[in-house]
Amino acid sequence: xxxxxxxxxxxxxxxxxxxxxxxxxxxxxxxxxxxxxxxxxxxxxxxxxxxxxxxxxxxxxxxxxxxxxxxxxxxxxxxxxxxxxxxxxxxxxxxxxxxxxxxxxxxxxxxxxxxxxxxxxxxxxxxxxxxxxxxxxxxxxxxxxxxxxxxxxxxxxxxxxxxxxxxxxxxxxxxxxxxxxxxxxxxxxxx
Numbered sequence: 001x002x003x004x005x006x007x008x009x010x011x012x013x014x015x016x017x018x019x020x021x022x023x024x025x026x027x028x029x030x031x032x033x034x035x036x037x038x039x040x041x042x043x044x045x046x047x048x049x050x051x052x053x054x055x056x057x058x059x060x061x062x063x064x065x066x067x068x069x070x071x072x073x074x075x076x077x078x079x080x081x082x083x084x085x086x087x088x089x090x091x092x093x094x095x096x097x098x099x100x101x102x103x104x105x106x107x108x109x110x111x112x113x114x115x116x117x118x119x120x121x122x123x124x125x126x127x128x129x130x131x132x133x134x135x136x137x138x139x140x141x142x143x144x145x146x147x148x149x150x151x152x153x154x155x156x157x158x159x160x161x162x163x164x165x166x167x168x169x170x171x172x173x174x175x176x177x178x179x180x181x182x183x184x185x186x187x188x189x190x191x
Contacts, residue, residue, distance in 0.1 A: 073138075076111060079110045086168055105122075136156045139187045141184040
């Protein structure tokens with residue numbers, strides 16, 4: 001009987017670890033051919049975004065509304081909206097279940113743009129953008145302090161669509177307190 005309790009405790013511990021690390025950036029697929037990563041090209045912009053967030057300014061950002069200026073962004077947002085309500089599944093990449101980086105890969109893939117599969121490699125391969133230059137379709141990255149482990153798609157008006165590990169694909173304010181504390185930066189996919 002004690003042995004069953006030990007297995008049950010072990011199983012619950014493993015389950016808890018998987019849930020807590022959901023959407024973390026583990027390499028699952030090889031990324032496309034890469035030139036010099038954008039993160040190395042734009043370190044000055046990346047630092048300024050990180051500094052503004054570390055000073056608690058993201059909650060008070062003025063998110064520009066550039067909806068009409070960004071036709072590609074409109075396509076990305078339209079595709080992202082079609083995924084709302086899809087359940088969350090770690091490592092998932094279809095409508096039966098999807099994680100955050102899988103959502104980004106599927107949304108961009110639907111309009112003919114291939115992006116890497118993990119949030120970390122999506123961050124590394126996107127061009128850094130200052131928060132006051134956000135456009136629809138830009139990627140908003142979050143970290144656990146050590147590495148980028150979550151990503152959402154900016155849809156305008158201070159909101160994003162992302163795959164929440166507890167609620168599936170949802171629309172949410174970027175300035176939500178939980179995400180404000182974990183903000184890592186903004187990236188734009190180079191087409």
